[in-house]
Every structure is written in structure tokens, then in C-alpha cells.
Amino acid sequence: MGQRNEAQLGVKEGDFSYVDRARLIEALKSAVPPECLLVQQEDLRPYECDGLSIYRQVPMAVVLPRTEEQVVAVLKACHHLKAPVVARGAGTGLSGGALPHAHGVVLSLARFNRILDVDAHARIAVVQPGVRNLAISEAAAPHGLYYAPDPSSQIACTIGGNVAENAGGVHCLKYGLTVQNVLRVRGVTIEGEIVEIGGRGPDTPGYDLLALMHGSEGMLAVNTEITVRLTPKPQLARCVLASFDDVAKAGDAVAAVIAAGIIPAGLEMMDQPATAAVEQFVHAGYNLEAAAILLCESDGTPEEVAEEIERMRVVLEASGATEIRISGDEAERLKFWAGRKAAFPAAGRISADYYCMDGTIPRKRVGEMLLAIQGMEKKYGLRCINVFHAGDGNMHPLILFDANRPGELDRAEAFGADILELSVALGGTITGEHGVGVEKINQMCSQFTTAEIGAFFRLKGAFDPDGLLNPGKAIPTLNRCAEYGRLRVSNGQLPHPELERF
Amino acid sequence: MNSQIREWCDRIRLAGQSGTALELRGGGTKAFYGHAPEGEVLDTRAWRGVDSYEPTELVITLRAGTPLTEVAEVLAERGQELPFEPPAFGEGATIGGVVAAGLSGPRRMAVGSLRDFVLGCRIVDGKGEVMRFGGQVMKNVAGYDVSRLMAGSMGTLALMLDVSLKVLPRPVADFSLRFEIDQATAINRLNQWGGQPLPIAASFWHEGALYLRLAGAGAAVEAAVRSLGGEALGDDDATRLWREVREQTHPFFGGEAPLWRLSLPTDAPPQAVTGATALEWGGAQRWLRGEHDAVALRKAVAAAGGHATLFRGGDKSVGVFHPLSPVVARINRRIKTALDPHGVFGPGRLYRED
């Protein structure tokens, strides 16, 4: 199977080849008990990749500490030897953020899996970073509360990984992303110092380090404890399933809903190839004639939902929906969602491999993007199915390919890179919620200037002066950008001058 | 490049070379907040106006010197608003100053804080380089979140040129209630209500009266009014009350006595401190008037899981903002250096270096 490792990434980032494996393992042995340390090849294999399995790399060692003191000891040891450290949650990341470093250590937080406190009165939970996203909502459920951000991977992904990627979910339009639902992060710096950011109150003094931690891809500190805000469960949720005979009309309907002053609890879109793919085995009851469908959810009190659903129906009808169905009960609502939630597995069923993109663009450009993707399907000779968080313009095109066929992986990657470049050109970003990792590191050169990239490195240096936490991820070296041919000079010619306002 | 921006870039570069401090200033309405501003004034009001506004994208991009009143008007024309209801604290408040101060108004606990609505910005760093972070889309994890770092940075990191903010439709219904209850009961009730799916938008308790604001869909507000009881406030009275709370023109905030802001867990018990108290944000933001021993107050507040700011007046030599732990203080200093290596912007505004 086609895959990428460090050597194939082409550009050498920091050179850590000086790290001596024997010395490193010796140092780790004094930091953690034997059952917390893996060094044999067969034990290291399971950690060689995350959810983006085209990139694989076996690390020198994996540590699975149980206590914060052990995390401190591991980090101090690595800092002393100047060895790279890659934190890892569940490894469901889709951008290679947890991809190991050939000369470094993977620090798995898998054993930090305890919910330390659920305070129903204050609506707060204190959890360890290895706790699964859904487990928090399950623990809060008896109190009528839940943890709002709900990535599709929520049965597996960890809250530590969610903070590191600023994960979103279908309900983020109304309830916010991870960054809006976390009150405090406690972490350990590469130097082994404890850093407490945030608290149980609404804000903290000093610069907003809590915001900075979100989406920082394990490059600033290793999180060891997280305090999250819990939200009261809405009494009721109902979902409108609207079909359209034209993708652009569906896109316009999204804008019309927002223009009407409605913020749905969820607003998702799937194109025809996507509905066809999922319908085969979930039988969500989607209209397969439709060029696109929208799922538009309302939640709240029964009175509120009734009122909002009616407003949604009127807007969707006026936007040219060919069919509108409203969930009559919870079973039907879940059935509507089952198709959307099965999109990734469905892609896996109809294709040997798939590659998930994550660009975010202004909602009004969605139709344009879909058209362009159709052109790219021809250009690269690959199919693409489209599901997305339409409410926030966050698209997840799934490019279908077969890595065993020579050249297809390369074409899939080139296809993906095209989509990302276009996302930036349309006024958007290369990643909405999956992170840059190793995957989109080249496209960072298109989105940011050399001065901006320099600022990112200096900010990282404020936490990790030696650049040991997850090196080679998220922020490209200028050297890499030069090789990629996308060195953007500050204040000079931008790729899209029309976006400049001066 | 625009000549105004070029002029500022040059000025900042020169200031770095000559060791001159610059006070980034909009309307100057928040000069009272933080330590006294120092340095030559760089007036941002020369850079004003709405750069782009797309109601269906829920995004507005503003030049930093744009008056807050203008922003509110532009949004109101399309039935939208800045839901975190930032205080203006005076006539000439600019959006740049609002973001830099990072303050949120009455609805903060229901809708999120100012920083939650910051999507992107364009800045000039301490070396005179123009840089852009974030963007105009709702979700963006490309690079570190520098835009949100600007919120509350009080002009100490960079000159903000433009800022993109998420906006929201104004709630269809907005209705306020009054309850006569003591502080402890109010705190307890607010936490109980907070755990239920009620459309509570804001709260204010002072001198035995709790005011509760409900906002959202008409049906939800009506249902809540029926179930919560209390005494209804007229629309005009309600509008006035929440404006007075937001702008601190309510009698509680009058006079010269020092004003302390406590940021606390919502369920923290009433502090054992003397002096008049008001409470907002479901119990998470509390105000104290009068002279307090800063060290003792901060110790008590920290023990309860919060922090204390000397918000207005008083003896600032005790430090306006709650002291940071040594590790966090070091990271803060390094962040400052990362964006402003020569220490040009607002030296000492947040923390005085001893």
C-alpha cells in the first residue's frame, strides 16, 4: 500500500538524528515503570499512524504514563536529551498530528482515562485528557446535562485530542467548538513544569493562553487535566430533511435560513453521490433523486422547536426544496441523522481508500466549490463524495481512491491539495477542525506569509524554546515553503490580490 | 499598501529603534482600565469603516477605529448584533478598543464571551510587519489562534488594523423578571436554573433583588416566564436596566469608591467580604465596592477558584490584574516578546515589571 514516511516527506525539518536510542530508553526507564514503556518493534507498530494512515512512522519508544509525575519525568528526560515528543490521544486525528517522530517518543495519554468530577450544580466536569468525548456526556446524562461538541468520532476520540485540534461537531453552529466549551487546561511543558490555564470561572488574567492551546496540535504543552462546561440537554430536538434538485439551490437555502435569523442546532448538507453511498446500507430514507439534501435541526423547549421548525419549513420551501420531511419522533430523527453519520464508513465501503478534506469557506461559495470539485474529479480521474457542516461552511469532500493502484494515492493527494488551495482562494481556510498536522503543512505556505509563519514559530518558542513538542507538524519551515514553491512574501504579491483591502 | 498603514508601520519600526513606547488608543474610553497608559498616542480612529459585512455569513470585518455605535447601527439594520454586548464605557468607543479590552456584557454566559466571537484579524507587530491571522469563516485551525490572543491584550501585543467578528441575529423575544431574594438564594437559584434548558440570557443581583433576562424564541421565553414566576419588568425598564448594568451607569457603580471585579465559579458562596456587592453572569461575575486588602481578597478569591481585578479606581500599586503563577507569567512575557520584541506597545498596561 502506498504510504509516506519522514524520508518521503521530502524536506528535512529539524534534524534529530543525534538522538541516541539506547540512552533515550535508559532515561525513559528511570522515568516510568516497565509496564508503561514500549520499545519492541511489534509493540511500537500500533502507534505508527493516526487516522491518516498514508503516513506511517515507528517511533523509538512509546510511553504510557499513569500519573502526572510520570509525564513530568518523561518530558524532563526528553528535554534533557533534546528528543522529540509526540503526544497521542486515541489516534483518530485525520491530519497526521499524532504521527510519531522517527527519533522521538510517543507519549500516549490513553491511561489518563478517569472522569475526576462531575459537578451538576456548577455544570462543570473535570476529566483526564484520555477520556473519550462521549464518555463525558454519558457521565453527565443522569443530571440532564451533556458536553456539547460532538465530533463524529466521539465514541473514540479523546478530550485531550479535541483540545489539541479544537474539534467541532454537527452541533457546533449553535453550541460552539471545543474552545468555547473548555474552561481550563492543565498541562506540562517540555521542561516539565506544570502550567494551569483557566479555572472554574469564566476567564483568567493575562493573555488568553486557553485560546492558544486550542488547535495547537500538541506543540505547546502536554495536557494532563481538562475542565469542561456542561450544557443542559434540550427537552426536544426535531430535524427537517429537505431535498433539492440543484446543489446551488441547496447552498442558497443554507444562506436563506441564516438570513431569516435562525441558528439551527445543526445544518448539514450531502450531495447525491454521498446520499447514494450511505443509503445502500443505512436506509436513512433519503431522496436519491435529489441533487443534494439538507438536514436542519431545531432543539429547545417543545414550544420553541415547534415555532422554529415552522420557520425553517417556510424558508426551505421558498428556497425551492422539492421535498420536505420533518421528523415525527426521536426514532425518525435519529434515522435522518444515521445517513449523515455513516458517511465516512460508507465511503470506506464503496472504495478501497478515501481521503477526507476539511477546508472551510464562506457559505455563499459552497456551490462554486462543488462545481470546481466536479471538474477536479475529471482532471484526476477520481470520484469524490461531499458531506459537510453547511451551517459553518466546513466541507468534508471524501476523495475515493485505491492505494494499491499505482499513481492513485498521488492523484488523490494532488486532488486534495487543489481543494485546499481553492478554499484559501475563496476566502476560507485549509482546515476547519482536523488540523494541519503533516498533511496540510505545505498548504500553510499558501495561506500564510513568511512573517506570519515566523510569528507562529516565535509563539511556539514561548512554550517550547527548543522545538521538541511535535516538531515538523502544523507550522512549515520557510525552507519547506521554498521547496513547495509557495514562499509568500509579507506585504508583497498575494495569490489573491482581490482579497486585499488596501 | 495604504498610506495610513504604511505610516503606522514606519512609526512602529522607528519607535522600536529609538526605544519609544506607543499607546494604542481608540476613543480612550477604557483608559481607566489597567495600569495607566504610557507612551506616545497612536490614534487608531484614522482607520475606520466597515470593510465587509455579509449578514448570511454572520461575519463582519471592521477597521479597528470604527466607532462601536456605528457597528451596532450597521448590524441592527439587518436584525443582527454583537451578542456579547460589549460595554462602550463612553461616547467614542472603537471596535479595536473593545476587542483589546476583551470585556463582555450581560449576556456573556448565555452566548459566549467577546473572544469567542473573534474570527480573525490583521495586525502590525512590534517590528512594523503587517500580518493576518484567522479569517472570516466560523471554523479555522490553521496556525495558532493569534486573533483570540488579541482579545484582552490591552494594546500590548500588536496594533490591530482590522478584526472579523461573528455576529448573530437578535433574539426574537427579550423579557425580564424581578425576584426579591437574598444573595445566597440568588446564587443557588441561578445555578439550578442554569442546569435546565431555560432561555436565560442575563442576570443581575443587587440589594435583595434578582433581575433575570430571558431571550430567544417567543414560545420559549413565554413558557419560561410562566414557569419561573417573579414580577415582570416593563420593556423600557428592562432595556434601561441592562444598559445601566452593561455601561456601569447603574447606581451601584456610582461614586468614587474602588470597584473590584471578581471572576468566580458560578456556585461560589457569597464572599466573606464587607462592602456592597452586585452579581452578574449567573454568579460568575461579581462586583465589590470599597477599599479591600488586595492580598487577602485575592487569596480568598483564588481559593474559591477565581481571580480578582481592580477594575476601576483604587490604589493600582497593588496590581490591577491578579498575579500570574511564575510559569504562566514567563509564558506571557515570552508571548509579548514574540510579537513585540522591542517592547513598543503599551508597556506595563497589564502588569508592571518590578
Ligand SMILES: Cc1cc2nc3c(=O)[nH]c(=O)nc-3n(C[C@H](O)[C@H](O)[C@H](O)COP(=O)(O)OP(=O)(O)OC[C@H]3O[C@@H](n4cnc5c(N)ncnc54)[C@H](O)[C@@H]3O)c2cc1C
Ligand atoms: C471517522 C472520523 C470522524 C471524525 N469526525 C470529526 C468531526 O466531526 N469533527 C472533528 O473535529 N474531528 C473529527 N475527526 C478527527 C479526530 O477525531 C479529531 O481530530 C479528534 O479531536 C482527535 O482526537 P484523538 O484523541 O484521536 O487525538 P489524536 O489523533 O491522538 O491526536 C490529535 C492531536 O492532538 C495531540 N494530542 C492528543 N492528546 C494530547 C494531549 N493530552 N496533550 C497535548 N496534545 C495532545 C496530538 O499530538 C495530535 O497532534 C474524525 C475522525 C475520524 C476518524
